[in-house]
Amino acid sequence: MIMAPDGFSPPTLAPLNLPVVNILSADKVFPNGTRGLAPIDLAIGRNEFVSLIGPSGCGKSTLLKLVANLYEPTDGRIVWWQGNFSRVGESGRRLAFVFQDATLMPWSRVEANVRLPLDLAGLPKTAAVPKVASALAQVGLTRYARHYPGQLSGGMRMRVSIARALVTEPDLLLMDEPFGALDEFTRNKLDDDLVRLSWERKLTTMFVTHSLYEAVFLSTRIVVMAANPGRIYAQMTVDEPAPRGDAFRNSDRFAALCRDLSRLLQAASLESAVADHDEGGR
Amino acid sequence: MRPLITNAWFNRIAAPVGVATFVLIAWQFFCRQRGIPVYLFPAPTDIALKLAAEWPSLLTALMSTLEVTFEAFFLAVLLGSLTAFLFVQSQAIAISLYPFAVLLQVTPIVAIAPLIIILVKNTQVALTICATVVAIFPIISNTTVGLAAVDPGLLAYFRMNKASRLQTLIRLRIPSALPYFLAGLKISSGLALIGAVVAEFVAGTGGRNAGLAYDILQSGLQLDIPRMFAALLLIAVTGVLLFTLMAGLSHLALGHWHESGMGNEK
Ligand SMILES: Nc1ncnc2c1ncn2[C@@H]1O[C@H](COP(=O)(O)OP(=O)(O)O)[C@@H](O)[C@H]1O
Ligand SMILES: [Mg+2]
Numbered sequence: 001m002i003m004a005p006d007g008f009s010p011p012t013l014a015p016l017n018l019p020v021v022n023i024l025s026a027d028k029v030f031p032n033g034t035r036g037l038a039p040i041d042l043a044i045g046r047n048e049f050v051s052l053i054g055p056s057g058c059g060k061s062t063l064l065k066l067v068a069n070l071y072e073p074t075d076g077r078i079v080w081w082q083g084n085f086s087r088v089g090e091s092g093r094r095l096a097f098v099f100q101d102a103t104l105m106p107w108s109r110v111e112a113n114v115r116l117p118l119d120l121a122g123l124p125k126t127a128a129v130p131k132v133a134s135a136l137a138q139v140g141l142t143r144y145a146r147h148y149p150g151q152l153s154g155g156m157r158m159r160v161s162i163a164r165a166l167v168t169e170p171d172l173l174l175m176d177e178p179f180g181a182l183d184e185f186t187r188n189k190l191d192d193d194l195v196r197l198s199w200e201r202k203l204t205t206m207f208v209t210h211s212l213y214e215a216v217f218l219s220t221r222i223v224v225m226a227a228n229p230g231r232i233y234a235q236m237t238v239d240e241p242a243p244r245g246d247a248f249r250n251s252d253r254f255a256a257l258c259r260d261l262s263r264l265l266q267a268a269s270l271e272s273a274v275a276d277h278d279e280g281g282r
Numbered sequence: 283m284r285p286l287i288t289n290a291w292f293n294r295i296a297a298p299v300g301v302a303t304f305v306l307i308a309w310q311f312f313c314r315q316r317g318i319p320v321y322l323f324p325a326p327t328d329i330a331l332k333l334a335a336e337w338p339s340l341l342t343a344l345m346s347t348l349e350v351t352f353e354a355f356f357l358a359v360l361l362g363s364l365t366a367f368l369f370v371q372s373q374a375i376a377i378s379l380y381p382f383a384v385l386l387q388v389t390p391i392v393a394i395a396p397l398i399i400i401l402v403k404n405t406q407v408a409l410t411i412c413a414t415v416v417a418i419f420p421i422i423s424n425t426t427v428g429l430a431a432v433d434p435g436l437l438a439y440f441r442m443n444k445a446s447r448l449q450t451l452i453r454l455r456i457p458s459a460l461p462y463f464l465a466g467l468k469i470s471s472g473l474a475l476i477g478a479v480v481a482e483f484v485a486g487t488g489g490r491n492a493g494l495a496y497d498i499l500q501s502g503l504q505l506d507i508p509r510m511f512a513a514l515l516l517i518a519v520t521g522v523l524l525f526t527l528m529a530g531l532s533h534l535a536l537g538h539w540h541e542s543g544m545g546n547e548k
Contacts, residue, residue, distance in 0.1 A: 116453075
């Protein structure tokens with residue numbers, strides 16, 4: 001493995017047989033007393049694409065933020081394949097977070113936006129520029145490197161946001177409803193690209209979505225969550241080999257998987273509603 | 283190339299120029315027709331002749347006013363932005379100092395100017411202080427709002443990438459504040475001129491003999507009305523030029539992202 005001259009080393013990958021991150025009975029009670037998440041046990045393995053799906057308020061974003069070290073678990077721990085971090089800001093892992101909004105700097109060109117995490121890490125420009133070019137090529141935006149975000153469509157801006165995540169070669173990519181604000185057509189195109197990138201770049205991803213079709217299409221594993229309190233209700237694996245494309249989308253197997261997931265979701269949502277009712281009665 | 287008449291920029295210039303031409307001709311015609319004496323109400327040509335004939339002394343007065351204006355503007359920008367930076371650094375500082383900034387803003391400068399002019403020996407310095415007091419508020423308030431109005435998503439992104447305070451300031455807060463700051467500049471530049479002229483009026487009554495305001499005072503006393511108009515014209519033109527300069531600067535600095543960005547939002 002070659003070390004970059006600046007100390008911004010290539011990612012140190014977890015051994016294939018170990019999870020990248022292991023969530024051990026981590027829960028979250030907010031300072032105002034709201035229980036965002038009941039104790040969660042979840043292990044994310046290398047090259048897995050794990051989708052979180054469930055009724056709103058079931059703690060999907062909270063779980064992602066716990067993993068991203070933006071929140072500290074109230075109890076339990078989050079263990080990475082090497083070591084443990086439970087204090088905010090001390091993650092030794094390289095994480096990339098993609099939000100629902102592209103959150104780009106409108107005053108900077110696309111290339112500067114993608115270079116931002118490298119700039120913040122103090123990587124010299126000469127080393128950063130080729131990485132940026134390659135990330136932009138992967139999301140198909142090479143021609144738009146010198147545009148400003150305001151000149152791009154919503155889908156293109158989201159691509160820039162993804163390129164900005166890829167450029168750091170993250171150990172774990174966290175995406176919170178990244179395509180939720182996009183139209184169906186654009187969303188499908190981005191899903192296609194994400195599936196391809198996951199395969200090419202051997203990404204490990206945790207992905208929050210509201211769309212069960214998207215979850216089935218993208219994921220190697222789907223975590224169905226229920227609310228009140230936020231918890232894991234069921235899990236489902238999708239062992240369709242990569243590369244996935246329209247053939248998979250149009251297959252009977254896809255339809256069957258969607259039907260299964262839909263049933264799970266209905267059950268989870270019922271559970272959440274019951275819990276809701278119970279809480280109201282207290 | 284589109285025809286000129288549909289060109290927005292051409293129209294924006296042509297229309298007001300047309301209005302001005304019409305007013306000037308009507309004014310000239312009115313004065314000459316009625317035979318109004320020059321010492322009551324001069325025609326545009328009288329003013330123009332005056333301007334040409336007494337250009338050197340008017341220019342000296344203009345330079346004196348401009349000097350105060352620019353010094354005050356510079357100080358307002360410098361001190362105003364520094365104050366704004368202080369304000370966003372700590373809530374406590376902001377809360378304890380903001381009322382005084384407001385106090386400075388709401389007190390009419392004509393009311394404080396005599397005091398400043400008496401207290402400060404050097405008149406030039408006194409004038410600059412007065413004009414700075416007038417010009418500083420928009421810089422403080424706009425820059426403070428701008429520095430605080432950061433996209434929370436971007437702020438979270440910076441935090442997640444462990445950006446230092448300095449990195450966040452330079453790469454996020456300052457660029458976010460730029461449009462607000464530039465809008466402040468536009469207002470402040472005009473106010474610096476107003477402040478300079480008002481201060482000169484106050485100082486002029488105390489015997490300080492320089493600047494366009496003093497010129498207007500003196501011309502009034504001597505019933506040299508064309509010169510009064512000429513000085514007034516110079517002040518107005520200076521104001522317009524300052525505004526245009528700031529608008530141009532703003533366009534230069536923001537044109538590519540703000541306009542394109544906002545165009546897309548609509
Ligand atoms: N900062 C917070 N303070 C208090 N309660 C919160 C906070 N963030 C989220 N919650 C609550 O925690 C629960 C889970 O929220 P969230 O993780 O955002 O759900 P999801 O992303 O699945 O829609 C919700 O009931 C929400 O109201
Ligand atoms: Mg959410």
